[in-house]
Amino acid sequence: MGKVVVITSGKGGVGKTTTSAALGAALAQGGEKVVVVDFDVGLRNLDLVMGAERRVVYDLVNVIQGEAKLAQALIRDKRVETLYLLPASQTRDKDNLTPEGVEKVVAALKSAFDWVICDSPAGIERGATLAMRHADTAIVVTNPEVSSVRDSDRIIGLLDSKTLKAENGERMEKHLLLTRYDPARAERGDMLKVDDVLEILSIPLLGIIPESMDVLKASNVGAPVTLADGGSAPARAYFDAARRLKGEALPVTVPGEKRSFFGKIFGRKAA
Amino acid sequence: MTNVLTQPRPIRLKGRSFLALALSPELPFEDWLARLDDLAARSAGFFLRRPVVLDIDGLDIDRNELRELVGQLGKRNVRIMGIEGARPSLLGADLPPGMTDGRPASDFEAPAEAVETAEPRAEEETVERVVSAEPVLARAMPSMIVTEPVRSGQSLFFPEGDVTVIGSVASGAEVVAGGSIHVYGTLRGRALAGTTGDASARIFCRKLEAELIAIDGFYQTAEDMEPDLRGQAVQIWLEGETVKTGILG
Numbered sequence: 001m002g003k004v005v006v007i008t009s010g011k012g013g014v015g016k017t018t019t020s021a022a023l024g025a026a027l028a029q030g031g032e033k034v035v036v037v038d039f040d041v042g043l044r045n046l047d048l049v050m051g052a053e054r055r056v057v058y059d060l061v062n063v064i065q066g067e068a069k070l071a072q073a074l075i076r077d078k079r080v081e082t083l084y085l086l087p088a089s090q091t092r093d094k095d096n097l098t099p100e101g102v103e104k105v106v107a108a109l110k111s112a113f114d115w116v117i118c119d120s121p122a123g124i125e126r127g128a129t130l131a132m133r134h135a136d137t138a139i140v141v142t143n144p145e146v147s148s149v150r151d152s153d154r155i156i157g158l159l160d161s162k163t164l165k166a167e168n169g170e171r172m173e174k175h176l177l178l179t180r181y182d183p184a185r186a187e188r189g190d191m192l193k194v195d196d197v198l199e200i201l202s203i204p205l206l207g208i209i210p211e212s213m214d215v216l217k218a219s220n221v222g223a224p225v226t227l228a229d230g231g232s233a234p235a236r237a238y239f240d241a242a243r244r245l246k247g248e249a250l251p252v253t254v255p256g257e258k259r260s261f262f263g264k265i266f267g268r269k270a271a
Numbered sequence: 272m273t274n275v276l277t278q279p280r281p282i283r284l285k286g287r288s289f290l291a292l293a294l295s296p297e298l299p300f301e302d303w304l305a306r307l308d309d310l311a312a313r314s315a316g317f318f319l320r321r322p323v324v325l326d327i328d329g330l331d332i333d334r335n336e337l338r339e340l341v342g343q344l345g346k347r348n349v350r351i352m353g354i355e356g357a358r359p360s361l362l363g364a365d366l367p368p369g370m371t372d373g374r375p376a377s378d379f380e381a382p383a384e385a386v387e388t389a390e391p392r393a394e395e396e397t398v399e400r401v402v403s404a405e406p407v408l409a410r411a412m413p414s415m416i417v418t419e420p421v422r423s424g425q426s427l428f429f430p431e432g433d434v435t436v437i438g439s440v441a442s443g444a445e446v447v448a449g450g451s452i453h454v455y456g457t458l459r460g461r462a463l464a465g466t467t468g469d470a471s472a473r474i475f476c477r478k479l480e481a482e483l484i485a486i487d488g489f490y491q492t493a494e495d496m497e498p499d500l501r502g503q504a505v506q507i508w509l510e511g512e513t514v515k516t517g518i519l520g
Contacts, residue, residue: 146442150441153442154424154443156422157425157444160422199457200439200441202438
């Protein structure tokens with residue numbers, strides 16, 4: 001059985017879709033069978049970031065409504081053969097997602113893939129709650145600024161109450177991925193520091209992705225940053241995050257600092 | 272133009288609990304009302320001037336049926352102060368407000384005797400029960416311990432007594448307690464202590480970054496707090512009508 005991971009944040013524009021594509025591609029490059037699912041029905045973007053926008057025939061809503069089979073809607077990546085995309089519909093809205101339909105699709109994907117990565121829409125409404133509903137693990141994407149941190153905190157509360165795991169009395173595994181981190185601006189005090197964010201959210205840190213032009217460049221050419229330029233700083237940070245997601249105890253480094261924060265941050269117990 | 276507030280004294284909002292009679296009607300309502308009439312025939316004054324809450328949890332009825340039921344009860348001089356267990360869509364402006372978080376108290380005994388003697392006896396008996404139940408409620412001071420951080424958007428409501436949070440209270444979260452509030456972490460959200468009228472309640476926190484604090488209805492926003500108290504371990508209490516804050520050594 002595969003593992004279902006939801007990429008969520010509450011706030012929009014923090015890097016959920018970038019992260020879904022980059023982590024999915026990083027895991028797939030390691031030989032794992034991965035599907036990334038776009039839950040942002042009506043505002044789909046994942047197909048663009050993955051460079052598959054011209055190959056979309058059927059989508060998630062078609063599958064849920066029984067208009068297409070799951071295998072017809074899955075798009076295999078041209079660069080990494082174990083990477084698949086299940087696109088969202090651009091013409092429908094989120095009311096077309098039914099709890100039963102989502103449950104069936106996620107269960108089918110879980111039995112066919114090692115990783116099912118659900119790219120959640122922003123907000124806390126239907127699309128977002130359905131994307132997190134069946135997850136085993138959540139990655140909370142946060143930018144180092146106060147509104148993003150507060151929205152992430154709200155999402156963590158929902159992960160602990162509105163998901164299937166929470167309702168069954170189990171504990172949802174949650175990881176923090178800090179994106180668009182600029183060490184120079186954090187040093188000047190224009191941005192929250194890593195420690196501040198961790199203190200507020202108190203969940204374990206999966207990685208820190210530096211702010212970089214490489215991310216924008218990659219999405220403009222329609223490639224996950226881990227495929228476009230594997231040697232770039234953000235790509236390396238995503239590769240490390242993927243290894244930690246698989247359970248490796250890899251020290252987290254703050255971009256721009258040579259010193260490892262391992263003992264201080266990654267080893268910290270979530271309150 | 273915005274109105275300038277000339278009165279610096281804020282309006283006090285307090286929580287208070289009362290003992291009410293909860294009626295749980297059963298379907299079909301005609302039969303249930305017949306049994307109610309039977310009870311009323313035995314004791315005409317049983318429901319008179321008594322606050323009654325209608326508990327319709329689990330009943331599959333629509334708004335018209337509910338309105339009809341409330342009307343039928345009104346004809347029998349049973350005045351409904353609130354409705355428990357109703358979906359929000361069932362309630363409208365023309366119906367009593369919805370009520371939640373009801374806690375069970377000792378049951379009322381319906382009078383069983385004949386009309387001639389029952390009326391005064393039943394009245395006496397229930398009054399006695401109400402009185403005997405009250406000191407128990409006031410004396411018991413339970414506490415609630417929360418071992419997880421209180422996240423933004425979450426609201427912890429505990430009118431019964433003290434709340435202890437082992438962790439932080441996030442910005443946009445709130446803790447409402449009948450007694451004192453203890454936060455073994457950073458208090459960034461709101462903390463409202465002594466909300467059921469306890470002026471001796473206090474708020475303690477390891478680090479004060481609160482958006483709003485209140486004791487017994489007297490509140491203070493972040494703007495009103497002394498800047499040098501922020502980030503400190505403090506206790507907050509009420510002296511008369513003034514909210515006082517002191518640094519914990």
